[in-house]
Amino acid sequence: MAQFTLVSGSVGLITLQNPPVNALSAATRQGIVDMMNKALNDPEVKSVVVCGQNRIFCGGADIKEFGTKISGPPLIPTIHTIEATNKPVVAAIEGSALGGGLELALGCHYRIAHSKARLGLPEVTLGLLPAIGGSQRLPRLIGVPAAIELITTGRHITAAEALQLGLVDHVTRSSTVDEAIKFAQSVEGKSLDSRRISNYPCPHLPDLDAVFEGVMQEVRQKAHGAIAPIACVQAVRAAATLPYLEGMEIERQLMETLFTSSQARALQYTFFAQRAVSRWSMPSGARWDTSMPKPVHKAAVIGLGTMGRGITVALAQAGLSVVAVETQEKQLKEAKLVVSGILERAAQRRGMAPTLAKITYSHDIRAVADVDLVIEAVFEDEALKEKVFQQLSAVCKPGTFLCTNTSSLDVDHLASLTHNPELVVGMHFFAPAHVMKLLEVVYGSKSSPEALATVMQLGKRMGKVSVAVGNCWGFVGNRMLKPYMEQAFYLLEEGATPELVDQALVEFGFPMGVFRMSDLSGTDVYWKIRKEAEPVGASGQEARVRKGLRYSPLGDLLCEQGRFGQKTGQGWYQYDKPGSRVARPDPWVHNFLEEYRARHGLVARRIDHAEVLERCLYSLINEGFRILEEGIAAGPEDIDMIYVFGYGWPKHRGGPMFYASMVGLAKILERLEHYHRAHPDVPFMQPCSLLRKLVTCGSPPVHKWKDVIKKIHSQL
Ligand SMILES: CCCCCCCCCCCCCC(=O)CC(=O)SCCNC(=O)CCNC(=O)[C@H](O)C(C)(C)COP(=O)(O)OP(=O)(O)OC[C@H]1O[C@@H](n2cnc3c(N)ncnc32)[C@H](O)[C@@H]1OP(=O)(O)O
Numbered sequence: 001m002a003q004f005t006l007v008s009g010s011v012g013l014i015t016l017q018n019p020p021v022n023a024l025s026a027a028t029r030q031g032i033v034d035m036m037n038k039a040l041n042d043p044e045v046k047s048v049v050v051c052g053q054n055r056i057f058c059g060g061a062d063i064k065e066f067g068t069k070i071s072g073p074p075l076i077p078t079i080h081t082i083e084a085t086n087k088p089v090v091a092a093i094e095g096s097a098l099g100g101g102l103e104l105a106l107g108c109h110y111r112i113a114h115s116k117a118r119l120g121l122p123e124v125t126l127g128l129l130p131a132i133g134g135s136q137r138l139p140r141l142i143g144v145p146a147a148i149e150l151i152t153t154g155r156h157i158t159a160a161e162a163l164q165l166g167l168v169d170h171v172t173r174s175s176t177v178d179e180a181i182k183f184a185q186s187v188e189g190k191s192l193d194s195r196r197i198s199n200y201p202c203p204h205l206p207d208l209d210a211v212f213e214g215v216m217q218e219v220r221q222k223a224h225g226a227i228a229p230i231a232c233v234q235a236v237r238a239a240a241t242l243p244y245l246e247g248m249e250i251e252r253q254l255m256e257t258l259f260t261s262s263q264a265r266a267l268q269y270t271f272f273a274q275r276a277v278s279r280w281s282m283p284s285g286a287r288w289d290t291s292m293p294k295p296v297h298k299a300a301v302i303g304l305g306t307m308g309r310g311i312t313v314a315l316a317q318a319g320l321s322v323v324a325v326e327t328q329e330k331q332l333k334e335a336k337l338v339v340s341g342i343l344e345r346a347a348q349r350r351g352m353a354p355t356l357a358k359i360t361y362s363h364d365i366r367a368v369a370d371v372d373l374v375i376e377a378v379f380e381d382e383a384l385k386e387k388v389f390q391q392l393s394a395v396c397k398p399g400t401f402l403c404t405n406t407s408s409l410d411v412d413h414l415a416s417l418t419h420n421p422e423l424v425v426g427m428h429f430f431a432p433a434h435v436m437k438l439l440e441v442v443y444g445s446k447s448s449p450e451a452l453a454t455v456m457q458l459g460k461r462m463g464k465v466s467v468a469v470g471n472c473w474g475f476v477g478n479r480m481l482k483p484y485m486e487q488a489f490y491l492l493e494e495g496a497t498p499e500l501v502d503q504a505l506v507e508f509g510f511p512m513g514v515f516r517m518s519d520l521s522g523t524d525v526y527w528k529i530r531k532e533a534e535p536v537g538a539s540g541q542e543a544r545v546r547k548g549l550r551y552s553p554l555g556d557l558l559c560e561q562g563r564f565g566q567k568t569g570q571g572w573y574q575y576d577k578p579g580s581r582v583a584r585p586d587p588w589v590h591n592f593l594e595e596y597r598a599r600h601g602l603v604a605r606r607i608d609h610a611e612v613l614e615r616c617l618y619s620l621i622n623e624g625f626r627i628l629e630e631g632i633a634a635g636p637e638d639i640d641m642i643y644v645f646g647y648g649w650p651k652h653r654g655g656p657m658f659y660a661s662m663v664g665l666a667k668i669l670e671r672l673e674h675y676h677r678a679h680p681d682v683p684f685m686q687p688c689s690l691l692r693k694l695v696t697c698g699s700p701p702v703h704k705w706k707d708v709i710k711k712i713h714s715q716l
């Protein structure tokens with residue numbers, strides 16, 4: 001797992017060998033300890049170069065080992081030995097030097113990086129902190145503010161930025177290892193006193209207390225309840241205020257708490273789940289590794305409203321030529337300006353030329369005749385979309401993939417209107433489409449594996465987390481949102497305020513609560529959907545019952561007052577003016593709720609945060625189990641990544657299905673039964689049979705659910 005070679009007569013070259021990223025598994029750590037001892041004890045070796053196999057230095061700890069009993073040697077003593085030796089040790093950094101990998105490099109006396117290398121301490125993204133001395137050495141080397149920023153965000157930086165910060169000594173475009181060997185030889189026998197970072201004093205900061213107070217406040221606000229960023233600040237504070245060894249002790253204590261936390265487990269689950277969802281499968285048995293994607297060079301977007309503009313940007317930034325079609329002159333003009341503006345600003349940030357030349361605009365749908373793939377993003381109007389799909393099927397060259405960004409219409413129905421339904425797939429982007437990471441890829445009953453493979457690959461090119469799901473109302477994300485929103489309305493009926501519900505959800509870790517979210521996206525969006533599902537609204541007591549089931553007309557009544565949310569300056573909250581982002585509780589809404597309750601004979605009661613969370617989240621989770629049972633999502637990871645990357649579910653809680661496994665399936669079942677007993681007229685609260693079966697099977701951990709589901713399906 002690590003190899004020693006004597007090169008150029010006096011340099012001990014130690015190569016980490018653990019593909020794919022030379023992670024620090026127990027065997028790799030043992031290899032480093034053994035090879036370093038060999039190098040330092042060999043009189044022929046006058047200097048040492050550490051590098052990684054296959055042009056990647058080291059991706060840090062082996063994350064697969066977390067959550068298991070850790071064996072193998074710790075690295076801290078070896079890093080101390082490296083730092084203390086009088087033989088110069090040089091890190092030759094190619095590819096990535098991340099986490100423990102960078103901490104190892106920080107123990108070396110010199111760091112030489114390839115210009116394409118990326119460096120970082122991403123432990124915080126896994127619920128941890130850099131605990132092999134990284135939190136103590138980095139601030140000593142690059143100063144407290146820069147270290148805090150890197151450690152609390154986990155950002156990967158370029159070699160150029162690392163050089164600017166003083167994190168590496170030299171950047172090269174040629175062979176990093178050859179340069180490092182030459183350099184190591186040039187410093188053999190020289191004093192290393194000034195190269196041992198743990199001996200550095202932390203650069204002085206005037207008014208340290210005020211700086212850390214400000215930083216802590218900012219980090220806490222952004223953390224949404226995650227504990228690792230807070231611990232990272234505490235560790236850096238120790239570096240800034242204590243001698244090195246005392247700081248190391250604080251680093252160890254903080255890591256001990258984080259290492260076994262449920263947040264760390266959730267974040268590490270998310271790391272692997274994000275990668276697992278790219279290994280898609282279809283109920284037919286077609287899979288990611290046996291289905292070939294078709295090349296897509298040129299794509300088209302139909303409809304340049306909110307979504308079409310973002311999609312155009314995302315496609316252009318992925319390097320595709322784009323034909324952008326819009327029927328309304330005003331919209332087209334505005335779209336051109338908006339798209340160019342976004343591309344120009346993004347290019348400016350990266351110091352590159354914008355990709356404007358790749359986009360052509362047209363009023364005429366026939367302009368898409370030669371594209372490889374089309375994404376339709378016209379109004380959510382079934383008749384209009386039907387027409388557009390018929391037109392596309394007629395004008396596109398044979399083999400063009402036809403995709404729809406619909407959020408609620410039936411992909412199979414649109415496919416049935418085309419000559420080649422196997423080429424039709426849903427591509428459900430999230431607003432803003434060029435920013436949001438999630439792409440829900442919806443395969444219909446006739447979609448070919450090749451079509452799905454092509455769209456999944458295109459999603460990857462656009463930098464999206466693409467999740468393949470089956471076709472049903474609302475797909476996965478919006479379908480699960482329905483019971484969540486429904487419960488939020490019922491809570492208002494029973495005595496809660498929008499602020500109380502939202503505060504509970506924000507404390508849970510969502511960036512905003514359901515009512516603030518609804519104001520942001522427009523309260524009228526769901527109103528339209530509700531009206532289409534049930535066009536005739538009843539009045540009086542009748543209003544609260546639809547088809548024999550509980551219904552809350554609160555959202556409809558709010559919309560009837562023209563309160564469409566942020567855009568109109570009034571919704572569940574009030575805003576200073578239309579479009580303002582500062583939401584304030586609105587006495588009008590409180591009065592509206594009181595009058596509503598009085599009209600319907602409802603007596604308000606005290607509702608606490610625990611009840612809000614149980615009702616909103618458990619009903620959503622219950623729908624997630626139904627989705628798994630029906631095979632709409634292939635596994636819990638798919639649902640979880642949709643919620644983490646599309647709906648703001650806090651990453652440190654791993655997604656709804658992972659969260660359910662942490663709460664305990666038996667508890668979720670018991671609480672759903674409780675709420676369903678209280679309201680048998682709310683079907684979303686009726687526990688799903690898959691949940692019952694999993695509890696009967698002893699509530700297996702989330703990574704075993706797929707096997708249980710397969711077994712259940714095979715018994716049917
Ligand atoms: C009881 C109290 C105990 C007290 C506590 C003391 C215990 C101390 C234990 C040891 C502590 C050690 C602390 C430490 O060292 C801290 C760390 O280093 S944490 C890890 C930090 N590293 C990362 O977060 C890097 C993660 N990886 C990446 O960002 C990317 O993978 C990378 C940029 C390296 C490459 O990206 P790309 O080319 O896009 O490839 P993929 O991302 O698809 O990855 C390919 C493949 O490799 C797997 N993988 C990547 N990194 C790791 C890793 N670090 N460990 C394991 N596996 C890794 C990845 O999952 C992919 O495989 P799949 O099969 O596709 O999933």
Ligand SMILES: NC(=O)C1=CN([C@@H]2O[C@H](COP(=O)(O)OP(=O)(O)OC[C@H]3O[C@@H](n4cnc5c(N)ncnc54)[C@H](O)[C@@H]3O)[C@@H](O)[C@H]2O)C=CC1
Nearest residue numbers: 303304305306307326327328331377378379380406407431
């Ligand atoms: N807005 C959102 O947050 C999300 C919307 N969606 C879906 O995306 C689709 C588009 O939504 P928005 O962008 O919000 O709508 P929008 O109303 O902002 O834009 C729609 C655009 O389509 C244009 N258009 C209408 N008919 C056309 C035709 N025949 N040819 C070319 N252009 C035509 C309109 O002029 C308008 O500019 C809808 O299906 C919606 O459900 C999906 C995810 C999120």
